[in-house]
Amino acid sequence: MSQVLRGHAEQLYAQELEELKKQDGSKLPANWKLSPQSVVTYLVGGKLKNGFEVSPKYIGNRRLMEIAVATLTTDRALLLYGLPGTAKSWVSEHLAAAISGDSTMIIQGTAGTSEESIRYGWNYARLLAEGPSANAVVETPVMRAMKEGKIVRIEELTRIGADVQDTLITILSEKMLPIPELNTEVQAVRGFNVIATANNRDKGVNDLSSALKRRFNTVILPVPDSIDEEIDIVRRRVESFEKIMEIPAEAPALGEIRRIVTIMRELRNGMTTDGKTKLKVPSGTLSTAEAISVVNSGLAMAGYFGDGRLTAEDMAAGIIGAVIKDPVQDKIVWMEYLETVVKTREDWKDIYRACRNMM
Numbered sequence: 001m002s003q004v005l006r007g008h009a010e011q012l013y014a015q016e017l018e019e020l021k022k023q024d025g026s027k028l029p030a031n032w033k034l035s036p037q038s039v040v041t042y043l044v045g046g047k048l049k050n051g052f053e054v055s056p057k058y059i060g061n062r063r064l065m066e067i068a069v070a071t072l073t074t075d076r077a078l079l080l081y082g083l084p085g086t087a088k089s090w091v092s093e094h095l096a097a098a099i100s101g102d103s104t105m106i107i108q109g110t111a112g113t114s115e116e117s118i119r120y121g122w123n124y125a126r127l128l129a130e131g132p133s134a135n136a137v138v139e140t141p142v143m144r145a146m147k148e149g150k151i152v153r154i155e156e157l158t159r160i161g162a163d164v165q166d167t168l169i170t171i172l173s174e175k176m177l178p179i180p181e182l183n184t185e186v187q188a189v190r191g192f193n194v195i196a197t198a199n200n201r202d203k204g205v206n207d208l209s210s211a212l213k214r215r216f217n218t219v220i221l222p223v224p225d226s227i228d229e230e231i232d233i234v235r236r237r238v239e240s241f242e243k244i245m246e247i248p249a250e251a252p253a254l255g256e257i258r259r260i261v262t263i264m265r266e267l268r269n270g271m272t273t274d275g276k277t278k279l280k281v282p283s284g285t286l287s288t289a290e291a292i293s294v295v296n297s298g299l300a301m302a303g304y305f306g307d308g309r310l311t312a313e314d315m316a317a318g319i320i321g322a323v324i325k326d327p328v329q330d331k332i333v334w335m336e337y338l339e340t341v342v343k344t345r346e347d348w349k350d351i352y353r354a355c356r357n358m359m
Helices: 014-023 036-044 062-072 088-100 124-130 141-148 168-174 227-245 254-269 288-305 312-323 329-342 346-358
Strands: 077-082 106-108 120-122 137-139 151-155 176-179 184-187 193-199 216-220
Touching: 014 036, 014 088, 036 062, 036 088, 062 077, 062 088, 062 216, 077 088, 088 151, 088 193, 106 141, 120 124, 137 141, 141 151, 141 176, 141 184, 168 176, 168 193, 227 254, 227 288, 254 288, 254 312, 254 329, 288 312, 312 329, 312 346, 329 346
Parallel strands: 077 193, 077 216, 106 151, 151 193
Antiparallel strands: 120 137, 176 184
């Protein structure tokens, strides 16, 4: 595991999952590793009866996680929907890890995702040698999850073509996957369900058909309500990144994280935090994920090309790269923000100089 770039949730948080299982006295749905109450505790964090502390994976409204978990105990699939960077994939991974003990059954939705990626494929060497047979079928994560009674994750559902999306309708409504070439079907074992994610800012969006929408219960994950909440999310994710990557840099001061989060929030909201100045909004989505990326890249700069202490110079390139997606329009937005907001803040002079030097 020490050489793995990114472990699965069930590996990274194995101790927490084990402690929750030991302390879990509630009834478990079929093929669930933890009770719904314990799954929510795993997601939002808390202290167990034996004093063990479970770290929060999702920082936000607990009720949203309760709704998501409750949905998965029924025959309806779950759609996590919202802006990019609102932890949809992160939540779906941890839900699968806590419920099934396996977050690896995943289909990454793209414009090139085919029907065979969702239903099943064929081993063409076997197909030519033996003809259609069970041995020639190549199982997809959906098929395996149906057979084993586990959660399957479909990331970026709206990036998949509409005709391919509708492949899910029979699976979600009938809980079975027909294989007409073999005159047979795969029936879902209890515990099977689907968690899909989609964002509402994707330029390649394919809207879900009304028939497919009815098969999902949608939970909208909002951007963090307060700046302190967003700072806490960034801090925790950066600490996790530092631990895995073993970057030779000091942990960033909360003040530096606060400045990055403030920049992202102000440009995202089109208003300074004091509400006095209206701002132009750049074309990109300046989510919590971008703030995490800026701090992480800054740490890499500080660790390998600096003295190990995160400074404005280390973060400047990351900030500019996050904000300026359109080289013409976004540059105008950024320069105006730099001159009218950043320059006027006494304790932000270093960020102003660093960013001006990069332009």
